[in-house]
Amino acid sequence: MIRLSLYIYRNPILHFVSSPISTSLSLLTLSLQFEVQMSFAKKEYEFLKEIGLGPHNLGCYASGVWRGNGPVITSINPSNNQAIAEVTEASTEDYEEGMKACFEAAKTWMQIPAPKRGEIVRQIGDALRAKLQQLGRLVSLEMGKILAEGIGEVQEIIDMCDFAVGLSRQLNGSIIPSERPNHMMLEMWNPLGIVGVITAFNFPCAVLGWNACLALVCGDCVVWKGAPTTPLITIAMTKIVAGVLEKNNLPGAIFTSFCGGAEIGQAIAKDTRIPLVSFTGSSKVGLMVQKTVNERFGKCLLELSGNNAIIVMDDADIQLAARSVLFAAVGTAGQRCTTCRRLLLHESIYQRVLDQLLEVYKQVKIGDPLLSGTLLGPLHTRAARENFEKGIEIIKSQACTYFLAVSKNGGKILTGGSAIESEGNFVQPTIVEISPNADVVKEELFAPVLYVMKFQTLKEAIEINNSVPQGLSSSMFTHKPEVIFKWIG
Amino acid sequence: MIRLSLYIYRNPILHFVSSPISTSLSLLTLSLQFEVQMSFAKKEYEFLKEIGLGPHNLGCYASGVWRGNGPVITSINPSNNQAIAEVTEASTEDYEEGMKACFEAAKTWMQIPAPKRGEIVRQIGDALRAKLQQLGRLVSLEMGKILAEGIGEVQEIIDMCDFAVGLSRQLNGSIIPSERPNHMMLEMWNPLGIVGVITAFNFPCAVLGWNACLALVCGDCVVWKGAPTTPLITIAMTKIVAGVLEKNNLPGAIFTSFCGGAEIGQAIAKDTRIPLVSFTGSSKVGLMVQKTVNERFGKCLLELSGNNAIIVMDDADIQLAARSVLFAAVGTAGQRCTTCRRLLLHESIYQRVLDQLLEVYKQVKIGDPLLSGTLLGPLHTRAARENFEKGIEIIKSQACTYFLAVSKNGGKILTGGSAIESEGNFVQPTIVEISPNADVVKEELFAPVLYVMKFQTLKEAIEINNSVPQGLSSSMFTHKPEVIFKWIG
Amino acid sequence: MIRLSLYIYRNPILHFVSSPISTSLSLLTLSLQFEVQMSFAKKEYEFLKEIGLGPHNLGCYASGVWRGNGPVITSINPSNNQAIAEVTEASTEDYEEGMKACFEAAKTWMQIPAPKRGEIVRQIGDALRAKLQQLGRLVSLEMGKILAEGIGEVQEIIDMCDFAVGLSRQLNGSIIPSERPNHMMLEMWNPLGIVGVITAFNFPCAVLGWNACLALVCGDCVVWKGAPTTPLITIAMTKIVAGVLEKNNLPGAIFTSFCGGAEIGQAIAKDTRIPLVSFTGSSKVGLMVQKTVNERFGKCLLELSGNNAIIVMDDADIQLAARSVLFAAVGTAGQRCTTCRRLLLHESIYQRVLDQLLEVYKQVKIGDPLLSGTLLGPLHTRAARENFEKGIEIIKSQACTYFLAVSKNGGKILTGGSAIESEGNFVQPTIVEISPNADVVKEELFAPVLYVMKFQTLKEAIEINNSVPQGLSSSMFTHKPEVIFKWIG
């Protein structure tokens, strides 16, 4: 289930190098380029050079060389909306040349014994381990999540690598007894060929890891399109993988990676050379991708929206619950698919939990995600900040006839509710008292906004929990085993 | 993992039929014999005819025919110590002839596709289902457990049959990726050939089911030796299996069964034709069997003694605990390997649980296990009853220096403690207050005797629980999930 | 993965019974109806009464009673295009009432322990076993496949039942070690609720078995829509299942079944109460179903077209290959998704295999599928027969520039090629010599038409094999292990 990253190298400055050149030559040029490249605008970005990034970067790795003939975009720091570096995205031609090489490389990769593929993935894990700090720092810088989370995300791929190495010796087929004498059936797992991975801005590298590590040990090449707003992470991660492939004299095209937008995403969805597409992002786009992939009889793995609840029962450890809710609702600035968006409190402890929560919300340190002590970084883009503000307006206006006592005139904002005046995209962590029936509650507002609701019985809590269309993950705080086991089914 | 049951038929009355005769002829004679055979001593035993038993029975099924040239023994009703019927056990020659045929039949049976073997096991399940009431009744009559338990035991084999049928299509081997290019490894499960099953009196048919159902679908023949005191169950069960084999034109020797004592058991343990021996019984004998089997590089499955505890925590549902303890300590008259022998009560609820327990113990109806309403039948043999009496003497005398308050002069009998005057082997259900350190507590008294002990902390309770050499199963009553998960590890 | 079958009974003749009545009453009426119902048009259909069918039948089982308010259709015998019996299909209202009850029954069914659900499936298997001959005969009669295949199809569900019974004790969740101390993760399988099963005419009951047996043990209710041209099989199968549910005092709505056409199929695809839809049929319709189901975030299991090849290598056992090709190409009159449509012969044995094949094709006995000795029954409908004739025209006309020697002016018909003059839908088994590149070869003609092609190398054969869009199953005849293992990957 993995993909190849193939990059036909074309020097964007020296335009006379017009045709693909050999890997060894391109590497030579590449190393050269590293030395002459200009400095970053800010000194604090200099660490990016340690993971192969410069102020200008080619955004696609195709056929084992770096190239880029699409639009030049700027990677923005969400803490101040200033540029970090420039990236030349993939053009349609880049995509096509990359895919051709990837398709060829797939024939090579699937012939390599699974345990040997596992060894490559092990080396990728080790290469990531060596650059854990820098990669984690870049995730914080470009995506906006706090440093601990940035490093944690890179660690997650490392763990996936370790796990996948073990799996590389367990991809067993079956020998099945037949009901006919002297017959038996053999069942084997053959690689699909190429796996397409389209990831979102909020987990710009962990999600790649889940997909690519398994795909690679399974004998599949990987084609990756990262989010258009996190191109530096896409490039840095790809450089790590590319380095390992090159060191092992394997075609770089085994891992093909494109910086780009919807056009590249659609190309992947339509491409019959890619039997499986893994997509992470909004339900709306996910549905479109699935439709396109299915029409050509391809398969999809979708990781879409969530609207997750935490239920706190009357016997819960309230301190533990409050701490967990804070982490679940405010972490990654509410931009996880698993962010807790709805808090269901038993009426008997409703006020106590709420009081505790308001207390801890006050102490949340907002600011530069790279600074130690920061708990809440900025939203990823200026547009996300505006979306937050629009969402707050809707919350306030939303009338709700079912739950009159609490919200006759819309949701009541208990804390937060405003964007923060600054160069960056910072907003206040927000708690809203609202009816479970309000329409806005059924939608996914990708920001640190938590809806609190009251319930009387477990049955009612489970019904509220299940009353939204998205679902994904839910939690419950209780000490009662009978409730726990009812909860999990 | 299955065995063959082979019986060379010899008519014990008409001695001039001296040589083995063909199956079809023997069946004819058998049916004839059924009609002319004398009646049982008691009218209430007449139902045994419906499952192929008479007042005199041949005790070995070898090579597909019934025979028996060993000693004639009498099956005894433990409720009144009177005879039920006679059985001629297997002689050493019977064993050898049976094993020869079984060894031959193994070659046939392992060639039959696993799903077809599953179909045979399915038919065995259906044949048992048709005689569930009679077989359950026989288990109660000959072993002494109450009717619900007798029927439950037969149902357990039926369930095993259903389960094994499903398994017969899942005995998959593996195709394992090699680290060498163009190589792969195939791993297949081949039948062992013959599985020996030696069962005990307390579960005279369920334990056969666990072993034989799996063995048969795995392609192994089965050689079964039941307990010497439950020969009628051995014969009745074998007749069910034999009937299915014969109906499907398969060699009866696929399932070979011997009534007999230690001599047959030793023969099985020593027999190099039996690569796997499953033994259920005492730790002492089990150890001897294992040693013998291992010396010839055979494998053993042992199901030996237990000395099980129930821990009741301070937050437990006391009513539920008391009911469960009653069932666990008194059920099957304390003759299960999983019988609860030690009750560990938290000091804060010690007296309340004890009071409840003494109350429910008073209501236990003792008597004929076949009568509806009976909760406690007789011990299996007169010897077991004497053993109970000896055990009570030891309990009373056992000094214990560690736990002075409770038992300066030995265990204190809170209820029960005596055998009941009657023709049968009935004893009173007994509760003893005693120190966990008393030597007698570390032994397995196979009778309805429950030792109660007090503890203060979970840690202490777990230490007491683990302080006996036998172990097997333990339970805990609590509502706290943290205790539950600590408990299970 | 199971479904409920719910039928609100309304007598279609006595129209004054206008409202749903209770199950017990309806059953009474039903039994009564059986006695007074008119005879079948032909005496040879009388056996259908043994499986609950009459000349007029209600076509939906909803809420545990039989009803039908849609159009009245006639089930046709493909051997003579005469009526077998009439069926009143489900109306949209029938569907809605049935689904409401099914949705309620799902709450009951998922609460029943899995092994108990397995026991219900076991009883269904036994009930089918008791009517194996009649059900198999009905499959032959209404679908048109030969009797051995009809009985084989019913046997397939019986086998699935046995297998599913075993699975009902193996639906294990996982306890996964966490990397956090004192934490662990529990993973459980919860039922989906309702599984929709839409089956095709060619396997009118086996495909139900694959889906329904697993769904039921998994705790899901089943909603079944059979093919519009095999309503009697749908009704007879449903009666078997309904009988078991009723005997066990379970809501009949656990298994809900509708005779009907595209309207009912679309209703299932759109129904948000049905999280999983299993569809078997053409790729075109399957794609539409998938799109509809995906739009509501439902899941699909698709079993669509096939265009299967058999490759015969130069070292193959030619006699074995010829026999197998006959069975694969002519069996079920070429109306299996796994029918062999393309025969790839190594040039060195091309003529020998072809000669053998033409010889065995001559001996194929065509006729009434219920007659012993018949090898080839009719196509399922008059339309299928016309389709065959159109296909033959296209084959003849198809020019092919790549493979001039063989088929300058289209495919060359070596044997067969015509429909047979008769009341039924019989056609000749046909062999066509044609280029692998001819357009018609890439399509699925659902009839006993076999395209033969020549190849020189294994590589070439695999390329031809993979050159059609459908794929599904392929076979190869060879003795060489290196070829076998290359073939399976």
Next chain:
Amino acid sequence: MIRLSLYIYRNPILHFVSSPISTSLSLLTLSLQFEVQMSFAKKEYEFLKEIGLGPHNLGCYASGVWRGNGPVITSINPSNNQAIAEVTEASTEDYEEGMKACFEAAKTWMQIPAPKRGEIVRQIGDALRAKLQQLGRLVSLEMGKILAEGIGEVQEIIDMCDFAVGLSRQLNGSIIPSERPNHMMLEMWNPLGIVGVITAFNFPCAVLGWNACLALVCGDCVVWKGAPTTPLITIAMTKIVAGVLEKNNLPGAIFTSFCGGAEIGQAIAKDTRIPLVSFTGSSKVGLMVQKTVNERFGKCLLELSGNNAIIVMDDADIQLAARSVLFAAVGTAGQRCTTCRRLLLHESIYQRVLDQLLEVYKQVKIGDPLLSGTLLGPLHTRAARENFEKGIEIIKSQACTYFLAVSKNGGKILTGGSAIESEGNFVQPTIVEISPNADVVKEELFAPVLYVMKFQTLKEAIEINNSVPQGLSSSMFTHKPEVIFKWIG
């Protein structure tokens, strides 16, 4: 399944340090010792310092420190029977102190989450990787196998580490559906505590890897006793593991390791603190270990003798077969449990295979295993060489009545048959023509002696293959799939 290695440091030279001292102090002393320690006798042994070995070494790692109070032994180079270095073995007191600490450490280790234990094993793998060349060289030097095999053996543990890391996230328990409503069963894997590993001279480190890697991720401490003749490997391997434990601030006692002989082996077998003992070695000793372990209700994993055959069918690729036989019979100087000892040749190709084999045997380069090009190193000890000579005498004398043509007066030596005059333990690779019925063929002569035999049918070959008591691995050379699948069952 892992063990602790605990060593209380006592300086063997400075005898006034008589009592155990703390870990930190001992480490200090240890580092000091490294610097002052004398040089090796030969310059070519200097590389041993890179893996922590000196001319004098303490032979037990107990409680996280190095100690040794048993006899001082000398490690011998089998190529010249000269000393490599000295080792002070463990005394009984060392053993007891080590086990006490290991028993305590087990409580810590089993509490560490499995994925964290996996991380430790990953680090062990990396530490081994860093010293692969030196460790492989030591294996060749001390054991006598050629360098490629020495390095291969160390690589095998590295691979095991990688595999075990993956497993550390897959030690899943089960949640099993109960047949009782509202009940479910949880099944978890808890660590055993301590796993004892007793390894043999022929695979002085790979076998440790198989056992220890799995034991450690499973949460078990490891107690290792290596072979008395390969103490340097035991110490070097232990130093690698110890280094990782110390770096992670874990008790060294998690991995406890003893150099020693039968006394230590018996102590492990008897020790009730060690629930599982894995033993590799001769069948005779293995049986004794098993008996001792079983008597205390412990479990055993035995890896004992082998007497493996290669069957070459008439259609085999003879060149491939000859090369494989050479590797299988001569590799590791015939001192593998999987060494091919019997070559079964179909009569039609008997002479051709033999001729080829005699040809390749002539070219086998015998000599120092560390030299490139060497194919056959020395036997491990002088005693093994003498044993070879005795074996050859028996072969020559063994009369065999069944196979008169070939061996009227015993086995006929076709090549080899002598020890080589030298300082080392070199012997000639030997081929013997002999009857399969000769008694000597049924025994395991641990040397490069190959018995060749003729057969006529597959059935006969399989019978000969199965006619020895040991069995373990067998191979077959053929192209026929029907033979292959018959062969594997």
